[in-house]
Amino acid sequence: MKTIETLEELREQVRAWRVAGERVAFVPTMGNLHAGHLTLIAEARARAQRVVASIFVNPMQFGPAEDLDAYPRTLARDRELLEEAGCDLLFAPNVATVYPRGSEEQTRVEVPGLSDVLCGESRPGHFRGVATVVCKLFNMVQPDVALFGEKDFQQLLVIRRMVEDLAVPVEIVGVPTVRESDGLAMSSRNGYLSPSERARAPALRRVLTQARDALLAGNAAASVEREAENALREAGLTPDYIRVRTTDDLRPATETDRDLVILAAAYLGRARLIDNLRVQSDTNAAPQQTLR
Ligand SMILES: Nc1ncnc2c1ncn2[C@@H]1O[C@H](COP(=O)(O)OP(=O)(O)OP(=O)(O)O)[C@@H](O)[C@H]1O
Ligand SMILES: CC(C)(CO)[C@@H](O)C(=O)[O-]
Numbered sequence: 001m002k003t004i005e006t007l008e009e010l011r012e013q014v015r016a017w018r019v020a021g022e023r024v025a026f027v028p029t030m031g032n033l034h035a036g037h038l039t040l041i042a043e044a045r046a047r048a049q050r051v052v053a054s055i056f057v058n059p060m061q062f063g064p065a066e067d068l069d070a071y072p073r074t075l076a077r078d079r080e081l082l083e084e085a086g087c088d089l090l091f092a093p094n095v096a097t098v099y100p101r102g103s104e105e106q107t108r109v110e111v112p113g114l115s116d117v118l119c120g121e122s123r124p125g126h127f128r129g130v131a132t133v134v135c136k137l138f139n140m141v142q143p144d145v146a147l148f149g150e151k152d153f154q155q156l157l158v159i160r161r162m163v164e165d166l167a168v169p170v171e172i173v174g175v176p177t178v179r180e181s182d183g184l185a186m187s188s189r190n191g192y193l194s195p196s197e198r199a200r201a202p203a204l205r206r207v208l209t210q211a212r213d214a215l216l217a218g219n220a221a222a223s224v225e226r227e228a229e230n231a232l233r234e235a236g237l238t239p240d241y242i243r244v245r246t247t248d249d250l251r252p253a254t255e256t257d258r259d260l261v262i263l264a265a266a267y268l269g270r271a272r273l274i275d276n277l278r279v280q281s282d283t284n285a286a287p288q289q290t291l292r
């Protein structure tokens with residue numbers, strides 16, 4: 001596996017593959033890789049002849065009080081994992097390669113609406129940073145297909161919408177969340193948890209599952225959200241939000257919506273955990289099973 005830091009070398013390599021008629025898949029990451037990332041690489045391999053991964057801790061998506069400096073940087077280990085997983089090229093640019101004009105850069109990519117709710121409300125400007133860097137990385141790598149985890153459900157929707165609205169010629173594939181054996185969604189930031197916090201963390205997934213069951217049993221979304229927040233507090237987590245939303249545009253669920261997702265974020269020690277669970281209720285279900 002090659003590691004490339006400059007745009008010139010990246011473009012030369014990807015151009016050679018494209019000229020040879022090879023399809024290129026792209027997996028953008030911030031590094032500190034785990035089995036979730038490696039599943040994205042495996043899915044990428046199944047969809048293209050060549051796989052490019054990037055590792056770039058993007059300053060633009062971090063708020064001033066967030067963990068940009070502390071974010072784990074483990075490049076040597078990440079390289080080994082990518083190589084074993086069959087990645088062809090690692091693009092590991094520095095900040096000046098991605099943002100050559102530094103603070104003088106003016107262009108931003110924004111997906112308002114989808115970016116302003118849920119995680120966007122707690123992390124103002126976060127999705128502007130994500131959409132801008134993903135748009136740049138797409139222009140740098142020029143892949144045919146790019147893969148993103150469903151763990152970051154809102155991010156996946158923001159990217160899908162950006163690609164649609166700007167006619168970006170990249171197919172976007174969402175990959176189901178990879179979990180630890182106790183249900184906790186794998187995440188680089190799980191490494192921030194102390195042993196006792198780690199023991200409490202699976203409550204997030206447990207509460208999401210209980211909330212889904214309560215919805216399917218006919219309870220109203222607002223009461224399900226309230227109960228779930230209380231359950232998170234009782235489990236020792238500090239809820240940021242837990243909300244029932246439509247899967248396509250994250251609107252609050254109404255009685256007639258059938259394709260829903262419950263999204264949650266909660267603080268635990270130094271970590272802010274996120275997770276989500278789809279709820280597909282049957283339109284022909286008996287009355288007690290429909291959403292009220
Ligand atoms: N558990 C997981 N299952 C599937 N995909 C995942 C998982 N965790 C992360 N991803 C995906 O990997 C890609 C890169 O994510 P990133 O490098 O930020 O990892 P992360 O573990 O989500 O980190 P963080 O803890 O900082 O959010 C994203 O598309 C993300 O959705
Ligand atoms: C998509 C991404 C690599 C953009 O920096 C990041 O938000 C992430 O790792 O999910």
Ligand code: BAL
Binds near residue numbers: 061152155
């Ligand atoms: N996985 C999402 C990247 C972030 O939290 O900044």
